[in-house]
Every structure is written in C-alpha cells, then in structure tokens.
Amino acid sequence: MNLHRHRELLDKLAAEYALGTLRGGARRRLETLAANDATIRRRLQFWQHRIDGLAEVQTEHLPSPELWQRITRELGWPAAQTAPSAHTAVHVQPAWPQRVWQAIGFWRLTALSATAIAVAAVMLTFRLTETIRTTPVIHSVAVLSDKQSQPAMLVTFDERTRTLTIKQMGQFAPGDNQTFELWGLPSGANPKSLGVLGRDRVLRVHLAEAINQLPALAISLEPQGGSPNPNGPSGPVMFSGPILNTAL
Amino acid sequence: MQTPTQDLSPELVRLLERIALNDPAALEQLYQRTSSKLFGLALRILEKQEWAEDVLQESFVNIWRHAGDYRAGLASPMTWLSVIVRNRSLDYLRRHAAERIHTAVDLETLLETAPEGELADHLKLDAPGPAELVSASQDAQALARCMKTLENRQRQAISLAYLKDYSHTELSATLGVPLGTVKSWIRRGLDKLRTCLEGVA
Numbered sequence A: 001m002n003l004h005r006h007r008e009l010l011d012k013l014a015a016e017y018a019l020g021t022l023r024g025g026a027r028r029r030l031e032t033l034a035a036n037d038a039t040i041r042r043r044l045q046f047w048q049h050r051i052d053g054l055a056e057v058q059t060e061h062l063p064s065p066e067l068w069q070r071i072t073r074e075l076g077w078p079a080a081q082t083a084p085s086a087h088t089a090v091h092v093q094p095a096w097p098q099r100v101w102q103a104i105g106f107w108r109l110t111a112l113s114a115t116a117i118a119v120a121a122v123m124l125t126f127r128l129t130e131t132i133r134t135t136p137v138i139h140s141v142a143v144l145s146d147k148q149s150q151p152a153m154l155v156t157f158d159e160r161t162r163t164l165t166i167k168q169m170g171q172f173a174p175g176d177n178q179t180f181e182l183w184g185l186p187s188g189a190n191p192k193s194l195g196v197l198g199r200d201r202v203l204r205v206h207l208a209e210a211i212n213q214l215p216a217l218a219i220s221l222e223p224q225g226g227s228p229n230p231n232g233p234s235g236p237v238m239f240s241g242p243i244l245n246t247a248l
Numbered sequence B: 001m002q003t004p005t006q007d008l009s010p011e012l013v014r015l016l017e018r019i020a021l022n023d024p025a026a027l028e029q030l031y032q033r034t035s036s037k038l039f040g041l042a043l044r045i046l047e048k049q050e051w052a053e054d055v056l057q058e059s060f061v062n063i064w065r066h067a068g069d070y071r072a073g074l075a076s077p078m079t080w081l082s083v084i085v086r087n088r089s090l091d092y093l094r095r096h097a098a099e100r101i102h103t104a105v106d107l108e109t110l111l112e113t114a115p116e117g118e119l120a121d122h123l124k125l126d127a128p129g130p131a132e133l134v135s136a137s138q139d140a141q142a143l144a145r146c147m148k149t150l151e152n153r154q155r156q157a158i159s160l161a162y163l164k165d166y167s168h169t170e171l172s173a174t175l176g177v178p179l180g181t182v183k184s185w186i187r188r189g190l191d192k193l194r195t196c197l198e199g200v201a
Helices: A007-019 A024-035 A038-056 A067-075 A096-110 A112-129 B009-020 B024-046 B049-069 B077-095 B097-113 B116-123 B138-147 B152-164 B168-175 B179-200
Strands: A138-145 A151-158 A163-168 A178-185 A192-197 A202-206 A216-223 A237-245
Touching: A007 A024, A007 A038, A007 B152, A007 B179, A024 A038, A038 B024, A038 B077, A038 B138, A038 B152, A067 B024, A067 B049, A138 A216, A151 A216, A151 A237, A163 A192, A192 A202, A192 A216, A216 B049, A237 B049, B009 B024, B009 B049, B009 B077, B024 B049, B024 B077, B024 B152, B049 B077, B077 B138, B077 B152, B138 B152, B138 B179, B152 B168, B152 B179, B168 B179
Parallel strands: none
Antiparallel strands: A138 A151, A138 A237, A151 A163, A163 A202, A178 A192, A178 A216, A216 A237
8 A cells, every 4th residue: 555645544553653552563564664665754753753752751750869879880980980969969070081081991891792802803803814914904993782782793994905894793684675884973973874784794895084083883774775864874773883992 | 831941952962972972971960960850751661669770770871872873853862861761661671571460450450449639640641740841852842732632541541552562452451441442542642642743843
C-alpha cells in the first residue's frame, strides 16, 4: 500500500510506533518502509519527538545526596575533586591541568578493555608488517562501540599514507537497501562523511585533514548510497568512539 | 495562561558540548540542573527509589560517554536526556522482569481498591501542572497542553503505554478493561493529540 496517499493511516501508524504500542510484524514492516522513504521517516520522527515530550513533564524528585559520588566513583574520578553535594550552589571549577588529568584518568579506566583490544590490534598490525618496508606509522586508534559499550569496529590511522582503516570486529550487517556510513566528528562543526562501508569487512579512507581535527568517529545506519543530508547522519548512530593517541 | 518557564535549552546544549570534550565540571553542572527532573521520571517508571537511583547513575555515566552524539537540531537537550533515562529505566525493568509482574499486580489491586484521588496521585496520570512544566522544552509543553484535551482514560492509557512500555494486552490487564477498549482509547487519544498538535504547530 502506498502510505503517501493515506496520510491519516500513516499518522496513526507512526503515532502508535512512537508510543510503542505498534509491535511485532507491523512494527518491522513500518521500519522497512521507513528505511527507503524519507516522507515516512519524517513522519516517524515528528511523532517520536512529540511523544518523547511525555518523558519530560514528570514531577521532580531529589535523588539522595550520595548519588553524585556514586557517579563520579563509577567514572573513576578522584573523590577529592568532586563537590560534596550535587546540590551545592557554588561550584569551583578544577584548574585546567587537573581537568585534563581527570579526562586522561577517565579514559585510562573506562576505556581499559577497548584500549587493550586496540593496543593488541596495533601490535598485531606491527608484527604483520614488520617484514614489509613500508611499516605504517600508527599513532592513532579508535574502537567504535555500540550503545551497550560493546566494541564493534576497530580503526587505525597510518600517518605515513594518511589512511584510516576501519575493520569490522563482530558479525553484523546492515539490512537490505541499507548501509553503514562513517562520520568524523570535528568539535564545533557538523559531522563529516568519510565514506560508506560496503559489504567488505574492511574500509580504507584517505584523510585530507589532520587526524587531530577529528576527536571522534561514528557510524550511522543509512539508506543505500548514504545519508541524504550532507551535514550529518539521517539514521541512528550505531557505533561511536573517540580517537585515542597511542603516542602519549 | 503561560506557565512560568525558563528556557534551559541553550545552557544545556553548551554543557553537553563541554561534556563531549571530557569536561567533568560540565557534567556536574548538568547534574545540578537536571537530576531532580530526570530522577522524577525514573521514579515514575520504576516506582522504587533504589532502582531509580541505579538508573540515574547509569544514565549520567552514559551521558558522559555519549554527549558527543547529541544533535541540537534533532531534539531539545531536555528531551534527549529524558529519552536516555526512559530507555534505561525500561531496560532496567526488563532485567527485573519478575518484579515487574509484581508491580502490574499491585497496580491492578490499586485500581480496584484505591479512592479516585489517591489513584490519580499514584499513577500521576493527570495532565502535568505548572511545576512539571518548568524547564520542559517548548515541544514538551505543547504536548502537555494537548494531553489536557484528552479524556482521563485516554490520557491514562497513553501515559502508561509510553512510560511503562506496556503493550495493548498489558494495558488491558493493568487497567482491567477489554483489549478492544484499550485500543480505541489509544487510537482516539492519539487522533485528538494529532489534531491538537497540528493546531499548535
């Protein structure tokens, strides 16, 4: 059926989709239609944004004062540098070098597994290429993880050839007529498309800009041919991660 | 009448940008601005202080790691944060599925036994008042105004479906009415919302 001609039906389906009461086969069929149809996608987005407003208008409650400490502990921040209460009005911002140190500390702890995988992979890359004259010079790696923090893509950057290599680590693939698109995320600017991943498990991209212009990378799910929007993903971001400098 | 609102959006967007650059002070400020709002949401879905705190902790760790994913053009920062907390809360409920069945039974008993006012208070199904609207985004405020035009039953079914992720069947069991009735409440409620929202937009 052509949902364009049945605007009211499309709205009914999109609203129940956003609410979550459209389930099972009907939900999947609408998702398939939306993947190939910008009008349907826009209507789903309209309803999702509207319905999501329901989450915003709930009565406020104060969590217990210890909760902020629990959060900073989980993030591995030094306890002494956090304010005693989450609700103190006055906040002294830590000095710049401390903040940087905290950030490094954070990455050391939370990205431990990711870094271990990345370092192992870099070492492996080095070993494989030892015998070859053109040893890549790799000072930058990234592990792109899904929303559950499961590593999914391994990225290395060769300074010598300015090549970004993206290697898929898990067994997953976009659906028919869909594709993964790689994005560089410069700070303070729109995401920059770096290419579309085909069916190959490895993608190589030549990078024009300096790697430190792109502090993070992300991969979104897009219709075939990539996002119709040049300034960013049109579909959901599946994997993302910061670029880590291994030459620290 | 306009509710007194302070548009927090620009400030929250700036905080999220700083968080994306790993600035811990920005996360702390974001926590100060939004934690009671987000905790209220988690508590509404999970109904247990302890669970809601677990989820808020997970959510803020998640916000620290994924602040860079926020796109200002797509949703207001408060909506983005609320959706994270809602999704995490629902994940938490799924992980504690056994307890969830328990909650559903409690709701059912409550519906049968509790006085009208108490029930509304427990389920917080009435349209949000001015206090809930402070710091809500413009879109959320428009939605809240339109929710007020629905019949109580419609509003109740739609709120439960979204906040608890209940299916038609679960709603029918929780509210103690036939499946067909639930479906028509939701359908008519959403129809009314659409008409109202298009009038606003």
